[in-house]
Amino acid sequence: MVDNDTHDIAVLNNLITTTIDSAEGYVEAAKRIDNVYISGSFMRWSADRQHAADALKTQVSALGGDDAIIDEVVCSENRVKRKYEEALKDPTLSAPTRGVIERSYISVLAGHKQACALKRSGHA
Numbered sequence: 001m002v003d004n005d006t007h008d009i010a011v012l013n014n015l016i017t018t019t020i021d022s023a024e025g026y027v028e029a030a031k032r033i034d035n036v037y038i039s040g041s042f043m044r045w046s047a048d049r050q051h052a053a054d055a056l057k058t059q060v061s062a063l064g065g066d067d068a069i070i071d072e073v074v075c076s077e078n079r080v081k082r083k084y085e086e087a088l089k090d091p092t093l094s095a096p097t098r099g100v101i102e103r104s105y106i107s108v109l110a111g112h113k114q115a116c117a118l119k120r121s122g123h124a
Contacts, residue, residue: 009065013072016056023049074119077112084108 026046030039060069084105088098 005063005065009060009063009069010072012056012060012063012065013069016053016060017072017076019049019053019056023047023053070115070119074115077108077115080108081112 023046026042026049030042030046033039033042057069084101087093087101088105093101
């Protein structure tokens, strides 16, 4: 039998991650475009996505999902770490590209370590 709250929290956390990624993508796109109208549209869309993510987070909290949020962050950090490790195994990468990935990987490892430490600490 599936615990509805646990299931709902997992679905919500997945949507939160996706929605935040979308909001951040719009901000980055707005920074890179010269058209003020389009840039403004991207920023409004980002704000809308952030509001949606906030509503999803509120529902997770209402379901008692603080621990589940931390678990989802750790899972997300694991996915990011694996993707970087896969990229670094690519023997055909140019040296400059490999260097950028390696430098970014340092940050990924630090974030992964911090998320795991938070989970172990029980400070949910």
